[in-house]
Amino acid sequence: xxxxxxxxxxxxxxxxxxxxxxxxxxxxxxxxxxxxxxxxxxxxxxxxxxxxxxxxxxxxxxxxxxxxxxxxxxxxxxxxxxxxxxxxxxxxxxxxxxxxxxxxxxxxxxxxxxxxxxxxxxxxxxxxxxxxxxxxxxxxxxxxxxxxxxxxxxxxxxxxxxxxxxxxxxxxxxxxxxxxxxxxxxxxxxxxxxxxxxxxxxxxxxxxxxxxxxxxxxxxxxxxxxxxxxxxxxxxxx
Amino acid sequence: xxxxxxxxxxxxxxxxxxxxxxxxxxxxxxxxxxxxxxxxxxxxxxxxxxxxxxxxxxxxxxxxxxxxxxxxxxxxxxxxxxxxxxxxxxxxxxxxxxxxxxxxxxxxxxxxxxxxxxxxxxxxxxxxxxxxxxxxxxxxxxxxxxxxxxxxxxxxxxxxxxxxxxxxxxxxxxxxxxxxxxxxxxxxxxxxxxxxxxxxxxxxxxxxxxxxxxxxxxxxxxxxxxxxxxxxxxxxxxxxxxxxxxxxxxxxxxxxxxxxxxxxxxxxxxxxxxxxxxxxxxxxxxxxxxxxxxxxxxxxxxxxxxxxxxxxxxxxxxxxxxxxxxxxxxxxxxxxxxxxxxxxxxxxxxxxxxxxxxxxxxxxxxxxxxxxxxxxxxxxxxxxx
Numbered sequence: 001x002x003x004x005x006x007x008x009x010x011x012x013x014x015x016x017x018x019x020x021x022x023x024x025x026x027x028x029x030x031x032x033x034x035x036x037x038x039x040x041x042x043x044x045x046x047x048x049x050x051x052x053x054x055x056x057x058x059x060x061x062x063x064x065x066x067x068x069x070x071x072x073x074x075x076x077x078x079x080x081x082x083x084x085x086x087x088x089x090x091x092x093x094x095x096x097x098x099x100x101x102x103x104x105x106x107x108x109x110x111x112x113x114x115x116x117x118x119x120x121x122x123x124x125x126x127x128x129x130x131x132x133x134x135x136x137x138x139x140x141x142x143x144x145x146x147x148x149x150x151x152x153x154x155x156x157x158x159x160x161x162x163x164x165x166x167x168x169x170x171x172x173x174x175x176x177x178x179x180x181x182x183x184x185x186x187x188x189x190x191x192x193x194x195x196x197x198x199x200x201x202x203x204x205x206x207x208x209x210x211x212x213x214x215x216x217x218x219x220x221x222x223x224x225x226x227x228x229x230x231x232x233x234x235x236x237x238x
Numbered sequence: 239x240x241x242x243x244x245x246x247x248x249x250x251x252x253x254x255x256x257x258x259x260x261x262x263x264x265x266x267x268x269x270x271x272x273x274x275x276x277x278x279x280x281x282x283x284x285x286x287x288x289x290x291x292x293x294x295x296x297x298x299x300x301x302x303x304x305x306x307x308x309x310x311x312x313x314x315x316x317x318x319x320x321x322x323x324x325x326x327x328x329x330x331x332x333x334x335x336x337x338x339x340x341x342x343x344x345x346x347x348x349x350x351x352x353x354x355x356x357x358x359x360x361x362x363x364x365x366x367x368x369x370x371x372x373x374x375x376x377x378x379x380x381x382x383x384x385x386x387x388x389x390x391x392x393x394x395x396x397x398x399x400x401x402x403x404x405x406x407x408x409x410x411x412x413x414x415x416x417x418x419x420x421x422x423x424x425x426x427x428x429x430x431x432x433x434x435x436x437x438x439x440x441x442x443x444x445x446x447x448x449x450x451x452x453x454x455x456x457x458x459x460x461x462x463x464x465x466x467x468x469x470x471x472x473x474x475x476x477x478x479x480x481x482x483x484x485x486x487x488x489x490x491x492x493x494x495x496x497x498x499x500x501x502x503x504x505x506x507x508x509x510x511x512x513x514x515x516x517x518x519x520x521x522x523x524x525x526x527x528x529x530x531x532x533x534x535x536x537x538x539x540x541x542x543x544x545x546x547x548x549x550x551x552x553x554x555x556x557x558x559x560x561x562x563x564x565x566x567x568x569x570x571x572x573x574x575x576x577x578x579x580x581x582x583x584x585x586x587x588x589x590x591x592x593x594x595x596x597x598x599x600x601x602x603x604x605x606x607x608x609x610x611x612x613x614x615x616x617x618x619x620x621x622x623x
Contacts, residue, residue: 036279039282039284040284040285040286040287040586041279041284041285042285043285049582075426075427075428078363078364079364079365079366079425079426080361080364081355081356081359081361081364081366081367081370082352082355082356082358082359082361083359083361084355084359099352099355099359100348100349100352101347101348101349101350101352101353101355101356102278102347102348102349102350102352103343103346103347103348103366104288104289104346104348105364105366105422107288108288108289108426108429108577109426109427109429110428111426111427111428111429111581112428112581112582113285113286113580113581113582116285117278117285117288117348118277118348119277119278119279119283119284120276120277120278120279121276121277140349141276141277141348142277142278142347142348142349143348143349144348211428211581214427214428215427216427
């Protein structure tokens, strides 16, 4: 049984936001007009957060792409009163939109704030309707949604592998954000498979897990920036 | 049925008041229909502050429901005879406030039509399920007790013997509603403001102050407007209860402040900074919180000096101050303060919108309507006798 996980190399991330846009189109995440965006109603399953360290003038900005980290011990599942969210045997934390009552308890339990509530009926103006991904359902208003690690892609990849009578190979199934990353900063695969790229990177000395101290056991793992990349706010060393 | 016919006869003032409440309820209803249609976009809530006024009001009114236990406990366990006439008032106030709590939860839901999913998929590891069990049970207990007691009183017969164990069961049950409501918040990793074991004791203490405080005001109001007199001794005893509970409540808050500010752990302190001095330019809750502090301080002085407390006007003023202070602390600061800053450090402004306030006002009006009708029935039953 695979355990899907992601490794994000912060030294490579250029904060180009391609992952955010790819996720948006892949998963039918609605565009939020500027007025509502200003009021904090943005839905984005993955966000590039500007982690700011230090104080002016000695500060550094570390762009950090943050999707749902698919905890092995997810606080969101514990609190849901209707079991509308569950972790599957492969470690993917999913949401049942048709059952969610919209109480937003999971949103508050998630220390990564990666659960998004639909404050209103999602709008897809004009041509956006044509561009909707038929593999992913459009959510109604009043429910919580979140990153699924592009689960529909896994189903597709499995079907294709089965049709070709072979096992699912590394690289067959990759979420949209990882696929698009032009800097090659994101890796995806089976953490259980000792030989996979993600498993190897997860063993790196630069590897750390976000908010690890909370005991959530996230499966999104970061690789810290090296000193050369300006992490101390002084710019590159010469 | 349920002696409702007694609520149908009343003065013009009574009917005027009911009409006024019905107008407020209608206004709230209109806004709620809007919210049903467009979604929670009509509120001031956002990604970082996902619970606001609705849930805060729910939290506060769970506390007000303690009005029942604070008269039932002395009456049944300590034989405080003076409370005999007012146990029913406390229980009926509890019925109304628990109903308000449930309505506040309902209006906060994104998909209210699916509320019964909580019963279809009972989830023992979710505190929200347990909150439903404890609130529903408390509502049922108090409804049964008050209907049975009042019917007995109307018929001039002693209450059935089985009602006493039911009333005694309602005492630990009352403790459970405050504890479970506190547990809703205090078990979330990353929400440091709520992640504290003192939250449940704080909820109990503030509940035992705010519930009886409102009961005092209602008793004084009944004495002025109707023939019903709760009795000077009963009101004084309630005053003593509020004095103790409010002191303990303030003490618990100070304990929390000590832990946070002596340890100087930044993420612990920031929530209090946001509430009391403002954070990153967001200061809109600061005047509210200091008003709460001022109200609590004045109330404590008025309550702790026996000579002051024993005067009705002073006790009434102190009760208003206690109620307002705790409303701000629990019904505003405690919930919003827990969201700012977010676990990832963002500071977001939350201000309730006009439709949001109107819906809240509508739910308050429903509570006030229930109380008016319930007390009207009670007073009529007693006038006949």
